[in-house]
Amino acid sequence: MNNKLKLSNEHTLARVLEIKHYTKALFSFKTTRPNNFKFKPGEFVMIGLIIKGEFIFRAYSICSSTWDNVLEFYSIKVPNGPFTSFLQKITTDSSIIIKTKSTGTLVLNALTLGKRLFLLCTGTGIAPFISIISEPGTYIKYNEVILVLTCRYSQELQYFNYKVKQMLKQPYIKLYARNKLRLYLSTTKGSYPYSGRITWLIKSGMLIADLKAYNFNRMDKFMICGSQQMILDVVNLLRSIGYLEGAINNPQDFVYERAFVS
Template sequence: MLYCNKKMNNKFDLSNEYVLVRILSVRHYTNTLFSFKTIRPNRLKFKPGESVMIGLIIRGELMFRSFSICSPAWSNTLEFYSTRVTNGIFTTFLQKMTTDTSIIIDMRSKGSLLLKALKPGKRLFLFCTGTGIAPFISIIHDHETYIRFNEVIVVLTYRYSQDLQYFNTKIKQMTKEVYIRPYARNKLRFYPSITREPYPYTGRIAWLIKSGTLIADLMTYSLNEMDRFMVCGSKQMVFNVTNLLKSLKYVEGTTNNPQDFVYEKAYR
C-alpha cells in the first residue's frame, strides 16, 4: 500500500528541508491523468512556474520525483497534475493515492520557468504538451503575469480531446477567482490543439508556428521582437520548439540574463 507513516524509522530520517504532508483530495480525469491537492507547509515559499521534489516510500525504498506546482503562489494548498507513466513505478503508486495517504515534499522549490528570466515584452506565449500545462496553471493565476504582458496566449497540444479535462476544469475555476479575474480579463487566450482525432485545431506546436497556422487561427499579428515564450512538455516538443525559436533569432534567458524564452529543463 502507498503510505508514508508519520513515524518513519531511522532509515528514512530526513532533514528539516523535507516535510510530511497529508493528501487532501485526488481527482482522476482519464485512466492515466490525475491531480491531487495537499496541505501547504507554512515554510514553503515558491514562485509561479517552480517545482518541488515529491517523495514516496515504495516497497521499503524512498523515491523522489520532480513535480511542477499548479497552485497559485497565494494559495494555502498545493496542487499537482500527473500522468501514470507506462512501467513507471513511482507514478503507478502515486495514482493510487487516497486521502489516507501522506507524501514527503522537499521544501526547496526550483525551476527555470520564471517571469524574471524574460525581458519586458508585449505578448507571452506559453507552449505546452501533456502535464507540461502544470507550471502554466500557476503562472496564469499570478497577477504579475498580466501586469508584465498585454496578452498571454496558452498553446497546448494533446493527443485526444478528453486529455483537456484538467485544463478546462482549471479555467472554469479561474473565472470564479475574484483575486485574478480582473487581471486576466481580455488578456488571456487559449489555443488547444488535438493531434489524433478531429478537432477545430490540429497539429503539433512547432508545425503550428512554422506554418503560420497558429497566427492565422488566432487572427493576430506575426511573431516579432516583443514576443516572449515559455516551453514545457515532452522532450521532443521542447527540443523542436526551442530550436525553432533559436532559428527565429530568439535568445534563451536566465534569471541572471533575461532574454526571449525559457523552457523547463527538469520536466519528466
C-alpha cells in the first residue's frame, strides 16, 4: 500500500474469497466479513480500491443474508469504467476496502404493513433483493413476496437463478419462502416466456394477468432498484396511481435506493 495513503478508522480491508463471471459484463465476488459488521437486508456499503495511487470508492448493495459469515456483491463491468475496469480483475490474492458502516433507504422498516411485497428490479438491481428474500423476517411480514426482475437477455438471469437455487437448499429459508415467494423474470431482448419492461408490465396489466393475481390495492408495498431511469419511471408510475414514498421515520407504500439516483 502507498505509504502516503492510510485507511481511516471507518474502513477496513476484506480479503477476496471467490469470484464468478457469468457473462462478459456481469460477475459476483465474495469477501471476508469484517468483525462486528452489521447490516439490514437491502442496505449498501462503500467498497474501494487503490487505483493509480488514490482511494476510489463506489456504493455496492450487499447480496448476503444478514446471518452469513461472508459478504457478497454483484457487479456490472462498465466498458473503460474507472472503477469496474480494475474491480473485475480482482483475484483470491486481492483485498478490497470496505466501509465498516452500511446504510441505505431500501429497507423494510420504511414500509407500512401490507399483504403483498413487490420487489421490482432490473439488472444488477437484484443485489439488495437477494438479501431481502434470504431473510425470514421478510416472509413473516407479508403473505406474498413477488420479485419481478427484468434483464435484456436471458443469460443475464444466470446469477439470480443460481442464488435462488442455493437459497432454497437452506431448510431454514425454504420453510419461510415456501408458498410465499413468487418470481417473475422478464427479458427485453431475445426470446423468453415473459418479456417487457416493468413499467409496461404494470401499465398494461400484463404482470397481474401473468401472475394470475388480484389487482393492486392499498395493501401492496413496493421496493425498487435498478437503472436510474427505471427507478424514476417506476416511482412516477406508483405516485400516479396513489402510492406514497416511505422513509424509516415516515413509513409508507414504496421505497427505492436514493443513493443510486442523482
